[in-house]
Amino acid sequence: MFEYCTNPESLSGLAWLSCYLTTGKHLSFYTSFGTVLVLLAITAPVALGFGFGGAAMARSNFSPLRWFGKSYIAIVRGVPDIAFFMFFVIALDQGFEYLRHQAICPDWDQPIRQGNDFIVCDAAKLPLSTSPQWVHEVYGFSLAVLTFAIVFGAFAANVIFGAMNAVPKAQIETASAYGMTRRQTFWRIIVPQMWVYALPGLSNLWMVLIKATPLLFLLGVEDIVYWARELGGTKHARFTEYPHGDWRMWYFLVLLVFYLAFTKVSEVVLDRLMKRLSQGQATAGGEALRRAAT
Amino acid sequence: MSCLQTISDYGLRSIGIGERLLPTSDFTLCQQFTLIGSGMIWNIYFGVLALAAGFLLATLVALGKASINPWFRKPSEWFIFLFRGSPLFIQFFFAYFLFLNLRSNIEFFEPFTAAWLGATIVLFFNTSAYAGEIFYGALQSIPKGDSEAADAFGFSGFTKFRKIIWPTMMRLAWPAYTNEAIFLFHATTLVFFSGFPAWRQQGDALYYASYFADKTFNPFIPYPILAGYFILLTLIVIGLFGLINRRLNRHLPKEVRSKIRYRPKLMR
Numbered sequence: 001m002f003e004y005c006t007n008p009e010s011l012s013g014l015a016w017l018s019c020y021l022t023t024g025k026h027l028s029f030y031t032s033f034g035t036v037l038v039l040l041a042i043t044a045p046v047a048l049g050f051g052f053g054g055a056a057m058a059r060s061n062f063s064p065l066r067w068f069g070k071s072y073i074a075i076v077r078g079v080p081d082i083a084f085f086m087f088f089v090i091a092l093d094q095g096f097e098y099l100r101h102q103a104i105c106p107d108w109d110q111p112i113r114q115g116n117d118f119i120v121c122d123a124a125k126l127p128l129s130t131s132p133q134w135v136h137e138v139y140g141f142s143l144a145v146l147t148f149a150i151v152f153g154a155f156a157a158n159v160i161f162g163a164m165n166a167v168p169k170a171q172i173e174t175a176s177a178y179g180m181t182r183r184q185t186f187w188r189i190i191v192p193q194m195w196v197y198a199l200p201g202l203s204n205l206w207m208v209l210i211k212a213t214p215l216l217f218l219l220g221v222e223d224i225v226y227w228a229r230e231l232g233g234t235k236h237a238r239f240t241e242y243p244h245g246d247w248r249m250w251y252f253l254v255l256l257v258f259y260l261a262f263t264k265v266s267e268v269v270l271d272r273l274m275k276r277l278s279q280g281q282a283t284a285g286g287e288a289l290r291r292a293a294t
Numbered sequence: 295m296s297c298l299q300t301i302s303d304y305g306l307r308s309i310g311i312g313e314r315l316l317p318t319s320d321f322t323l324c325q326q327f328t329l330i331g332s333g334m335i336w337n338i339y340f341g342v343l344a345l346a347a348g349f350l351l352a353t354l355v356a357l358g359k360a361s362i363n364p365w366f367r368k369p370s371e372w373f374i375f376l377f378r379g380s381p382l383f384i385q386f387f388f389a390y391f392l393f394l395n396l397r398s399n400i401e402f403f404e405p406f407t408a409a410w411l412g413a414t415i416v417l418f419f420n421t422s423a424y425a426g427e428i429f430y431g432a433l434q435s436i437p438k439g440d441s442e443a444a445d446a447f448g449f450s451g452f453t454k455f456r457k458i459i460w461p462t463m464m465r466l467a468w469p470a471y472t473n474e475a476i477f478l479f480h481a482t483t484l485v486f487f488s489g490f491p492a493w494r495q496q497g498d499a500l501y502y503a504s505y506f507a508d509k510t511f512n513p514f515i516p517y518p519i520l521a522g523y524f525i526l527l528t529l530i531v532i533g534l535f536g537l538i539n540r541r542l543n544r545h546l547p548k549e550v551r552s553k554i555r556y557r558p559k560l561m562r
Contacts, residue, residue, distance in 0.1 A: 075521075079480075079520075079521040079524050079525065080480035080481075080483045080520075080524055081480070082483050082484055082487070082500065083483060083500055083503070083517055083520050083521060086500070086503075086504055086513070087507075087513050087517040090507060090511070090513040091513050091514065094513075210381075211381040211382075212381070213381070214381050214383040214384055215383060217383075218487055225383070225384070225387065228387075229387075232391070246391070246394065246395065248391040248394075249388065249391035249392050249394070249395050252384060252388040252391055253388060255384050255387075255388075256380050256384050256385070256388055259379065259380040259381055260380050263379040263380070264375075264379065
């Protein structure tokens with residue numbers, strides 16, 4: 001990056017370090033922090049949407065919808081999350097390919113599962129084998145986002161379901177006394193009021209989501225864990241201009257500090273937000289907030 | 295090959311007893327059930343050891359955080375922040391590479407790079423931090439009257455802690471601690487995906503489940519089996535902790551007793 005970096009062997013100390021830390025691979029490492037932030041920025045609203053949908057379904061009058069909503073909440077919570085991550089990435093991929101296969105190649109006569117292979121016609125492959133590298137990366141990333149959203153949507157659904165139930169019963173009774181339908185009560189009374197009750201649970205979820213981002217590595221995305229392992233490993237002079245020993249420990253120390261700082265900042269911001277939202281709430285509101293948090 | 299044969303071949307495969315080679319083709323349901331179940335031995339091993347050791351450290355950390363002496367309070371607060379504020383996944387990675395570095399200099403650290411010791415230590419510290427925070431919360435909510443009554447009866451120092459404070463703290467913390475235990479068992483699945491190598495393919499339940507999913511390219515069989523085992527384990531944990539909860543609350547009238555509710559909220 002710098003001009004004096006053309007011959008790294010002659011450098012030492014800080015100059016060497018400044019060159020080492022600005023190699024192309026290191027720049028990819030720094031952008032992968034951006035990947036994590038982008039993942040959080042996309043996943044959080046999508047998961048919130050899934051959560052809202054799940055909670056609304058779990059409250060539904062129509063029993064198949066209600067069962068679906070409730071079992072969505074229950075199943076995802078009872079099993080190690082990492083198992084879900086590993087399951088959904090393959091399952092979603094195969095699901096999409098299967099659907100495309102049905103749509104694109106209806107006259108395909110062989111079974112899709114042949115022993116240990118999962119075979120769809122070439123045109124149905126996702127992404128197409130002819131497509132450029134970035135399409136593969138974007139596809140992998142969106143699978144990861146969807147997986148995160150499904151898992152965290154269930155957690156969010158649980159929180160929002162609790163928050164909807166925490167809206168005082170008298171409010172709902174008043175609404176029906178005024179002649180509102182169930183739908184009107186839901187949109188005009190419950191939804192606007194529940195956010196205050198949901199916030200403690202949702203902020204807890206945000207912290208959990210931050211701490212789940214390293215699992216991206218297991219989903220095959222080139223994230224910070226991938227780069228830390230890649231860059232930290234022993235480099236021999238034959239293959240690189242910057243040979244060094246096993247530095248993975250230091251790279252992971254950096255990641256550890258990054259996450260600690262991130263959670264700390266989030267904690268401070270969320271605390272402020274909570275104070276702001278609790279302002280003007282009756283003291284009973286504060287008490288109920290505390291209750292909704294559990 | 296009959297299913298009994300498979301069980302005797304692979305039932306203890308995860309701890310190195312039985313057939314060396316894992317099945318490589320024509321996987322039967324029985325093989326998947328047996329091997330994934332065999333892997334659960336590791337999950338239970340990690341969970342039980344970390345919980346048992348972590349319980350003691352958690353009590354110390356909670357007392358430290360509640361102490362007025364900054365020499366005890368600050369380290370405890372930092373310990374809790376360090377292990378609760380960062381992902382367990384990163385902790386595993388960092389610890390593994392730390393032990394690797396130490397090993398290349400000092401002979402003593404040889405076993406630390408193996409999962410059975412290294413991962414247990416990380417889980418031990420991690421659960422101590424989470425449980426320490428729970429115990430600290432319980433310590434803060436011990437009714438003032440209990441402590442005053444103990445003073446009036448002439449309890450002091452360690453006797454007061456042992457007879458009055460500690461049992462109440464346990465009673466208040468127990469439902470939350472049960473959830474922590476469940477989550478610790480779930481967290482044990484991360485071990486073999488975070489640097490620690492599975493020596494001779496002796497891994498935990500998720501290791502075998504992902505082995506089957508990779509080989510068959512069909513996630514719909516091994517992962518639900520894994521899920522079934524974990525739901526079973528969760529039920530057993532809730533049952534055992536419920537018994538202890540009953541004992542802790544046995545002096546209270548029925549309606550005051552705190553029930554254990556399964557409330558999964560955290561992930562590490």
